[in-house]
Amino acid sequence: MRIALFATCLADTLFPQAAKATVHLLERLGHEVVFPAGQTCCGQMHVNTGYQKEALPLIRRYVRTFAPYDVVVAPSGSCVGSVRHQHAMVAGAAGDDGLAARATDIATRTYELSELLVDVLGIEDVGAYYPHRVTYHPTCHSLRVLRVGDKPLRLLRNVRGLRLIELPAADQCCGFGGTFAVKNAETSTAMLADKMRHVLDTGADVCTAGDASCLMHIGGGLSRLRTGVQTVHLAEILAST
């Protein structure tokens, strides 16, 4: 299958290993991955901070860039959530019904990585090997916007050598929330403190998730406290052999 990669601005800039791993994984599974030039950001930060007008060109850009492709994948539940639940809404609110219709169309072909693997490609064992103790944090937008359910866990359970340890209070937000982490930094930190406590309680070496953004937040806290626990994107684990 020919799959267009939406790397997301965050992974492209700060966590290229997550996007690279997505490429390696899909190619290993026998698929062709393309990286459409001209892609930048889904615009979620603008929409969620109250700048829909500014987000509009980014939504237009996303639609234009990915229109030619049948299947689009992003290593982020949050960005796919924005594509699926915000793009058409923002376009419609701006009175651009044509854009809203095209955005809706592309949204139906845009998948988060675990959705692509399990729902579209029908695979739960990707042949990975990752000999570590791992706990999985289901990010809010994967869980409650995309409803990926246990797909990431099913993928992880099939990874050789991996010992999966259940995260207590897993469905609680880590406190990132985009600009929330800056605008309400103290409340965000209080939420992060509890998330870190739960991660540390598992005794895992690695905390994984399907979003580089939440991992940046959790990892930033774990690093600040010198806990020694690493944050690793789900794609990187699945790409490991």
Next chain:
Amino acid sequence: MSQTFLGMPATAPRGVGNLRGDEPFPAAAHKALADPQLRGNLRHATTTIRGKSGRVIAELPDWPELRSAGSALKAATMARLPELLEQLEERVTAAGGVVHWAADATEANRIVTDLVRATGQQRVIKVKSMATQEIGLNEALEAAGITPVETDLAELIVQLGADKPSHILVPAIHRNRSEIREIFLRAMPGVDPELTDDPPVLAAAARRYLRETFLTTPVAISGANFAVAETGTLAVVESEGNGRMCLTLPDTLITVMGIEKLVPTWPDLEVFLQLLPRASTGERMNPYTSMWTGVTPGDGPQNFHLVLLDNGRTAVLADETGRQALHCIRCSACLNVCPVYERTGGHAYGSVYPGPIGAVLSPLLTGVADNASLPYASSLCGACFDACPVKIDIPAILVHLRNQAPHPRTEAAAMAAAAYTMDHPRLYAAAQHAAKLSRFAGRRGWGLPPPLNGWSASRDLPEPPAETFRDWWAKR
């Protein structure tokens, strides 16, 4: 035919009521986060109620259908609210009640104060009511020399403590029993000076005080959970029986109800009376459901007044995205699942409506400029939407309100610049490299400039990678 444009519906007026806080949410949260008593109480209470509610909801196989029914009924009600309100007025009047229309808090307070004055009484008993807290009725009555006595235990604790409610359902959630003992000793008339902080002893003290008050106060003020348009019936659901006392013992009953509390027909209550207790207290059924239709000769209050309160609700109804906030049945399920509320408590929201629903309802009622920080008091985690028994899409309203909120000038400039850059891929690639070169502040995020210093106060930034993904891809 001449026409007069009456303008857009008014928002809740300033200077009256309790919909606006004294400081922005982050500043108020700063204090709350440092309060160990508050943090402990909230963690315990919200965790307990989440578990309880989850268990009783799981018993109902048709919970999703009930939620959909509740949502659809409320949407249908809002779509023809004017005619349903007039129907309610007609039925209540026909049943011997008197209906008053209050455009805002000031008018509602004046109507109620005048009604109490007309009875010649100096004291009224009150059923816990969000609407009267919203309009600041107690303050207005006190200014007129009338003493309101809250009869819900937690609301009484808040009142005697000269405090503000911090939860829709559990208004004294921020107090512990030793604080309650001190409040009772200080402010409860006739209290036993040997009072201990044993919960049954505290409850008994409140019961003794309240029973005497019930038996000697002939005027009561209530809110309403529901009003049935086709029958003119009002409904109050509660747990302690204090409401039943207030609704049946006095000669005069004055009910203040937001205009959105309506349901069209009697059978519609079947849906809401299943949704509310399970989502709210985690009970299958609330202990007391009181319903009354106007006046019944020789039985219960012989004078019944219904005050229909707008106070910004029509303005909310005019907001296509925001109007679903009027579907709220005040169950507080969204508070109990909210990770922000659990850590900051209700006072940080400033308004009597805290938590996720408050973060949308308060700015909708006042206009977003007067509660500009509230739409941002959420990580948009979506737990509130999942928990809401009438499926209010709170995250969508938050995003909608953020788009209307006044933005700090530097932030607006940065956002515009970021959007421009991201719409020009070559500029974007250049910016990626610039960011990498500056390495933000050298030492992994220590000392970022404002407003980003909020991040670096507690979190490291990732090590900038040697190359961006697109650089790597270009070299493949």
